[in-house]
Amino acid sequence: QVQVVESGGGAVQAGGSLKLSCAASGRTFSRDAMMGWFRQAPGKEREFVAQITWISAGLYADSVKGRFTISRDNAKNTVYLQMNSLKPEDTAVYYCAAAIRRRPNWRAPDEYDYWGQGTQVTVSS
Numbered sequence: 604q605v606q607v608v609e610s611g612g613g614a615v616q617a618g619g620s621l622k623l624s625c626a627a628s629g630r631t632f633s634r635d636a637m638m639g640w641f642r643q644a645p646g647k648e649r650e651f652v653a654q655i656t657w658i659s660a661g662l663y664a665d666s667v668k669g670r671f672t673i674s675r676d677n678a679k680n681t682v683y684l685q686m687n688s689l690k691p692e693d694t695a696v697y698y699c700a701a702a703i704r705r706r707p708n709w710r711a712p713d714e715y716d717y718w719g720q721g722t723q724v725t726v727s728s
Contacts, residue, residue, distance in 0.1 A: 605628070605717045606628050607699050607718060608626050608720070609625050609721065611623040611624050612722030613724070618688060620686060620687045620688075623683065632701065634658045635657070636702060637656055638675065638699070638701055638702075639653065639655075640700075642693075642695035642696065642724075643695055644694060652667055652697070653673040654710075655682060657675060657677055661673035662709065667693075671685065689724075690726060691726050693724060696721040696723050698718055699718070700717065700718050700719070
């Protein structure tokens with residue numbers, strides 16, 4: 604059974620930093636498997652934040668580019684999201700997602716096969 608588990612959420616003031624972790628287990632992922640971060644604020648749709656595969660660099664939403672960095676530890680099957688210069692509008696539940704292979708519409712939640720339970724990030728002004 605595949606498990607995707609996030610950790611590292613919390614509450615910070617604007618301008619602060621947080622680092623989220625996501626560990627995927629239960630199957631062997633191919634080298635072009637996608638790992639993505641999404642977020643969902645109250646009353647809003649789930650939106651793409653960042654994506655990475657084991658063999659390519661990260662891709663980002665325009666709203667976080669230059670502030671967030673996605674990275675991976677292949678040996679641990681773990682993906683990280685370093686979030687700097689946080690803003691109140693970054694407040695949301697952050698979800699990690701895994702897709703068994705790279706798919707063309709990598710910004711779309713429907714392209715991902717497995718999801719974590721989410722971790723809350725709250726940024727106060």
